[in-house]
Amino acid sequence: MIQGIMPSTMKARNSIKGSGRRLLLISLAGLCATGFSAGVSAEYADVVLNRLSDKNDVRPVIFPHWFHRIRFRCKVCHNELGFEMRAGANEITMGKIIDGQYCGLCHNDEIAWGVDNCSLCHSGKHGLKTGIRGSNQTGGPGRW
Amino acid sequence: MKFKSRHLLFIVAVWSALQAQEVIWKSLSEDGLHDPENPAIELLQQPAEALSQLPPDTVGNRVLWNRALREQYIQPRTNIYPETKIEVIDMDIIMEKTGELPLVLFPHRPHTEWLDCTNCHDKIFVRKVDANPVNMFAILSGQYCGQCHGAVAFPLTECNRCHSVPRSTFTGKPGVQSRAN
Incomplete structure (x- = not known):
């Protein structure tokens, strides 16, 4: 999951300019995290x-x-x-x-x-x- | 400004990840393993139905299995054949070769409540202190403790459940701990 978050964080570090863009990136990071969780599925064990x-x-x-x-x-x-x-x-x-x-x-x-x-x-x-x-x-x- | 937004983003991302993890115990038809086309799926018990009744944990099945057993939330059978000998051993072992991490305390008791001695000895562990070259790489590869932890028992992300004895406060001798201590 951390791997899923990292790229957007890195991107943010380099290219955040305005608040609109920031919000977009934040939502992307959120979506990314949620997406990765939805991918995992089976019950443990x-x-x-x-x-x-x-x-x-x-x-x-x-x-x-x-x-x-x-x-x-x-x-x-x-x-x-x-x-x-x-x-x-x-x-x-x-x-x-x-x-x-x-x-x-x-x-x-x-x-x-x-x-x-x-x-x-x-x-x-x-x-x-x-x-x-x-x-x-x-x-x-x-x-x- | 740049500094702030980067941190805000990180916090939001972590928060989203934690929120996403709140969705626990997927239904069988959505777990990615069971075939939803199989009509018999309706007859199987859903994980949420069974596991939500047990003491909650934050990882694995989200169940504190030892507490569930100790406090009799569950009463799993110990044997099927009446002649099977049931052994529960109350003996802790402290392992010191952990680099700079806290020492490992291995409690036999909770392990033998679940397992038979022969499950680990001598196939996985030789019955002798310091005779087993246990290391995290081997464990992460599914050897030693990793045969169960990370597979069916609590996962290997929970470092301090095993590395539980701080080096600064431990004054005893590693190895088998006598009950007098």
């Missing part, structure tokens, strides 16, 4: 899983990490269920889920909705890349 989905012509999975941590501590999925703590590192298939592995330990129509509700999990836009999303994620040389 939303996980996109698209290792196999697009290839099989179904929507990618959006896993809401924030939703699950309200109900389960990290250790339930990342210890008991054996999920690696790296998006895309788990070789999850529908076969394994139906066998009760990974998501299938709970998503079995008993604890949570079962596998016949495809589009509740496979709910993402086509073409999304596997990874963790969210508006406040580190923008650095991250691996997310």
